[in-house]
Amino acid sequence: MADDSDDKTEDPTQKRLDDAHARGDVAKSQEVNTWFVIAGGTLVLSTFSGSMGGGILTPLRNVIANAGQIHADGAALLSLANLLGTAVLGAVGVPFLMLMIAAVAGNMIQHRLVWSAESLSPKFSKVSPGAGFKRIFGKQAAANFVKGIFKLIALGAVMMAVLWPERLRLESFLRFDPDVILNVTTNLTLQVLGAVVAMLAAVAIADYFFQYRQWYERQKMSLQEVKDEYKQSEGDPHIKGRIRQLRMQKAKKRMMAAVPKASVIITNPTHYSIALSYDRGMAAPICVAKGVDNIAFKIREVAKAHDIPIVENVPLARALYATVEIDDEIPVEHYHAVAEIIGYVMGLKRGFSGRR
Structure with a gap:
């Protein structure tokens, strides 16, 4: 079937954009979502790593220290499991909630809330060989390939820039106390994550504008579609x-x-x-x-x-x-x-x- 995209030369009307939003067709960059999740994880790790570790470590130490006094019957084990579960939930509950908020914010910052089941309905185009070929060799696939290569190179460069100056100290970790190793690795991890967040911010911004442009081009209309929409909304001019x-x-x-x-x-x-x-x-x-x-x-x-x-x-x-x-x-x-x-x-x- 011939591609009629060349006929769609007119900017989309507000009604066209609203209809696309109602269908769940919105401009969305997965890189923005990834950035929000990684940035939220970095914030959680830098803020709550100590409290999370302590909240989980203390009840486990008590279990190990009093292992001989713990009863092995079903009721006692169930009570112990509830106690440990409550302790773990209390330690990771707030950080986990922050990660959920970051994931939702990554979507909300790109478009307003969407409630649509149309994307779940079966479509022939999803299994069409022609559509599959376009997805593999189209602009979107090429952009994803370039993004993937860039992220691999950038991530390798970031890790090299952060870890290479620390190579001599990393070699001597075998002689250090575990508490010291934990502190050092935590600091290095935060440095790497901070650099990754900065790098991914540039990727997310560029990808969002690319995805928005692609979405806007999909919403463009032919001159006949503009006339038909005008007739539907305003009435036939002849009548x-x-x-x-x-x-x-x-x-x-x-x-x-x-x-x-x-x-x-x-x-x-x-x-x-x-x-x-x-x-x-x-x-x-x-x-x-x-x-x-x-x-x-x-x-x-x-x-x-x-x-x-x-x-x-x-x-x-x-x-x-x-x-x-x-x-x-x-x-x-x-x-x-x-x-x-x-x-x-x-x-x-x-x-x-x-x-x-």
């Missing part, structure tokens, strides 16, 4: 455009139906028409319809058919069109100009009624 067109048509029909109720039409003869309605007792005239070009022409046609006065006032028509919405009162700054027109129209109506 939305059709709905918007229907709404505009309905709004236009309602507006044209309100024109016969207008008191006056203020126009710029070629472009603008604003229909205003006013009755005694109203605080201010209300705009019942407005439009430009074709709609303005339709408003004037309806006004002529219903004998509604049409008044030409170019600056006022432009100003009202820009500042007043349908079913809103006219702005205060236009009260005076509109009042003159309304008064003129009412005067015409009274004169026409008197002649009749």
